[in-house]
Structure formats: structure tokens, C-alpha cells
Amino acid sequence: MNISYYIEKGDYKKALILINKALIGDTSNEKKLFNKATILYYLQKYKDAEKNFMQLYGKNTNSGILFYSMALVALGLHQKEKALYLLELSYLNGNNESVYKIINLLFTRNGICDYENCKECCCEKIVLNGYNGKPIKDQQTFEKLISNPKQNNAWVKITENKKNEWIFSCKNLGEKNLCKTHNSRPEICRDFPNGILSLKPECSYFFVLSENKYKFRTKQTLDVVLDILTEYKYDNERQIIESYLRN
Ligand code: SF4
Numbered sequence: 476m477n478i479s480y481y482i483e484k485g486d487y488k489k490a491l492i493l494i495n496k497a498l499i500g501d502t503s504n505e506k507k508l509f510n511k512a513t514i515l516y517y518l519q520k521y522k523d524a525e526k527n528f529m530q531l532y533g534k535n536t537n538s539g540i541l542f543y544s545m546a547l548v549a550l551g552l553h554q555k556e557k558a559l560y561l562l563e564l565s566y567l568n569g570n571n572e573s574v575y576k577i578i579n580l581l582f583t584r585n586g587i588c589d590y591e592n593c594k595e596c597c598c599e600k601i602v603l604n605g606y607n608g609k610p611i612k613d614q615q616t617f618e619k620l621i622s623n624p625k626q627n628n629a630w631v632k633i634t635e636n637k638k639n640e641w642i643f644s645c646k647n648l649g650e651k652n653l654c655k656t657h658n659s660r661p662e663i664c665r666d667f668p669n670g671i672l673s674l675k676p677e678c679s680y681f682f683v684l685s686e687n688k689y690k691f692r693t694k695q696t697l698d699v700v701l702d703i704l705t706e707y708k709y710d711n712e713r714q715i716i717e718s719y720l721r722n
Pocket residue numbers: 597598627629645646647648649653654655656657660661664
């Protein structure tokens with residue numbers, strides 16, 4: 476079995492053993508170093524992941540994906556300012572997905588899940604997005620998604636919609652919309668909705684602008700963020716961000 480097999484199955488400890496072996500005698504192989512750093516990130520060994528990503532920083536391999544991965548590590552280390560800086564670099568180097576992560580950083584979630592009265596039933600019928608940010612339509616993308624230890628591995632495909640997007644339900648969903656594993660539910664469930672843009676219309680959570688007034692390094696990124704907020708009809712939030720950032 477190769478390293479990708481163990482990564483896709485979520486066996487990161489085994490993947491780490493194999494990548495360490497693969498790096499013996501090939502210590503500056505950039506692809507292998509990137510893989511090792513990613514595996515360390517999945518294992519939540521953020522400091523080690525950071526050290527490994529730093530070996531790639533400034534080596535002509537600086538790409539949107541590298542900066543994005545480094546930003547995720549910074550978030551794991553609770554370094555939000557640094558994460559924003561890296562996400563901007565990621566966006567400026569071609570990774571559009573970074574902008575959505577930046578918007579998540581600007582807002583803080585409040586409230587609780589009113590599952591008993593909620594009409595959304597988000598554990599019962601949901602379209603899941605894969606790593607490319609697009610709805611899942613095939614088994615491979617689904618397996619890759621649930622290989623992340625933070626994900627919910629109790630999703631089951633129940634049907635497809637007209638756009639061939641897979642619709643999932645959860646094996647842990649009990650009577651009256653109650654989660655049977657509420658106290659030990661996966662991180663992805665605890666974090667949902669994980670950003671203002673994924674907030675469902677009937678959801679009892681709400682988002683407020685973070686007290687930390689983040690500084691953008693470039694006008695280009697700021698403009699894209701503001702445009703997305705307008706697209707999602709968050710005009711007030713847009714104005715507030717605009718006023719404190721442009722002044
Ligand atoms: S584990 Fe619980 S909270 Fe998460 S999707 Fe399943 S039922 Fe919902």
C-alpha cells in the first residue's frame with residue numbers, strides 16, 4: 476500500500492511512518508516534504524507541520540495551496556492574524572477558496588442549535604462539499620472528505636438531487652432530530668455552521684463581526700471579500716468592515 480492509500484483511509488500514523496521512510500536519502504524532495512507537513516497537520520501536530528511547511532517557504536514552490544495549508548496550521552495554533560496574512564498570500568497566488576476562509580475569520584458565531592424546532596434538519600438531508608468546495612458527486616471525493624479526522628464518518632448517501640449532487644443523512648440521528656452521540660459528536664458537527672456564508676435561513680445561530688479588527692495587506696483581497704458579502708446580502712456587515720478598514 477502507498478502513502479496516499481493511508482491518507483485517504485485516515486490512517487495518518489501509518490502514512491507518517493511511510494513518508495519518513497520515503498524521505499530517507501531524499502530529504503529535499505519538495506512533494507514529499509509537503510505531504511509530510513500535511514500528514515502532521517492531520518495529526519494535529521501543528522508545530523511540527525509548521526516547521527515542515529517552512530522548509531518549502533521561499534523555495535520557488537510558494538503556491539496558493541502551500542500558503543493555504545500554512546494558514547490552516549496557523550489557525551490550528553490560534554494565530555489568526557498570521558492566518559489572515561497567509562490566506563491573502565494564498566488568494567494572490569491563485570487559490571480562490573482562501574477568500575471564503577478569510578470571511579470566516581472576520582465573524583464569530585453565536586447562539587445554539589435549536590434542533591427541536593428547526594425546519595432545516597441539517598443532519599437529515601444535506602449536500603456536503605468536498606475539498607474543492609463543490610458538492611460531492613462521487614465516491615472518491617466523499618472518501619477523501621471523511622478521511623479527515625474532524626469529519627463525521629456516519630454520513631450515508633440517501634439519494635441524489637437533479638444536479639447529481641449526493642444527499643446525505645447521518646446514522647447517528649435519533650428521534651425528534653436528536654443526535655444520538657451529541658456529547659461525542661465529531662468536530663465538524665460542533666463547528667457547524669462554520670462560517671457566515673454557510674448559515675441556513677432558519678438556523679438559530681447568528682454571526683457577529685469579530686472584535687478583532689483584522690488588517691488586510693492588499694486592497695485586491697479586501698475588494699473581493701466585500702463583493703462576496705454584497706452577493707450574500709450582508710450589506711451592513713460590508714459597510715462596517717469597509718469603514719474600519721478603509722480608514
Ligand atoms: S453526528 Fe450528530 S450532529 Fe453530527 S450529523 Fe450526525 S446526528 Fe448530526
